[in-house]
Amino acid sequence: MSEWSFTLLVDQPLTPEQADVFDHCDAFADGSVSYTLGPENPEDYPHRPDPDKLRELSCDIEAPTLLDAVAQVARDIRLIPGLRAVGVRYGDTVTLAEAAQRCGPELFEPARRHGFPEPEASSGGTEFYSWREIAAWLTRAGHVVPEEPRDLLIADRALRLADALEGTDVPPGTLCSLGLPRIRCSGC
Structure with a gap:
């Protein structure tokens, strides 16, 4: 198995309560996923953290593929009430x-x-x-090198689509007409 390093984007910065659940969650006990928690009163500080950075989780995950690694963390992050994955990216x-x-x-x-x-x-x-x-x-040197690995592109687009569909009522027939397969997931 390979270790994959990537940044998972979540829908909001972690609250202190979510950070506490994260810190006590068995799925994250190995330290392979980390977060940055902003101060409770950012207005009290002259240098405020970048809100986008507070929505990033640094991940170093062992899995057969990058897509498997992203899927594992995206699934596990739902164990934190009110938090979900909305995208993924690689750093330079x-x-x-x-x-x-x-x-x-x-x-x-x-x-x-x-x-x-x-x-x-x-x-x-x-x-x-x-x-x-x-x-x-x-x-x-003559090699074809994709800007982003295919697994990363699939994971990012799937998470962004899932985020866009969150809370909407799109009929399954419409999704099918758009080329999305009907998938039943027992873990969702």
């Missing part, structure tokens, strides 16, 4: 292992040759690179 900063996941080891292993992008930072012996620079270098 990657380790070499994460870059290899994104483009496939068969492209990545021979790629570390002359002209390969230099690390942008390092911490504790780990070097961090820009994914955009690596993807551009691979493209110049």
Whole structure:
């Protein structure tokens, strides 16, 4: 199994009550998902946290695929009352292992040759690179590198659609006509 690193977007910043449930939830006990909790009275501070950053969960999940990893966290986050996943994204900063996941080891292993992008930072012996620079270098070397992995694109669009459909009454026939399969999920 691979470890997948991504950012899950949730519909709202965690409240202190939700953070307490999160902290005591067995699904998150391994520390593979983390959040940032804003202060109770942000107006009391000269530097307020970015509200968008408070809606992000940092995830490092072991799963067979990226899509499985996102689905696992999106399912588990519903254990927190009033919270749901609404999107997912990758950051630009990657380790070499994460870059290899994104483009496939068969492209990545021979790629570390002359002209390969230099690390942008390092911490504790780990070097961090820009994914955009690596993807551009691979493209110049003649490889086809998608901007976003297909699993990430599917997960993000599915979560955004589920969010748009939340609380609406769209007939199943309409969804089917739009090309959406009728799916029954026992966990929903």
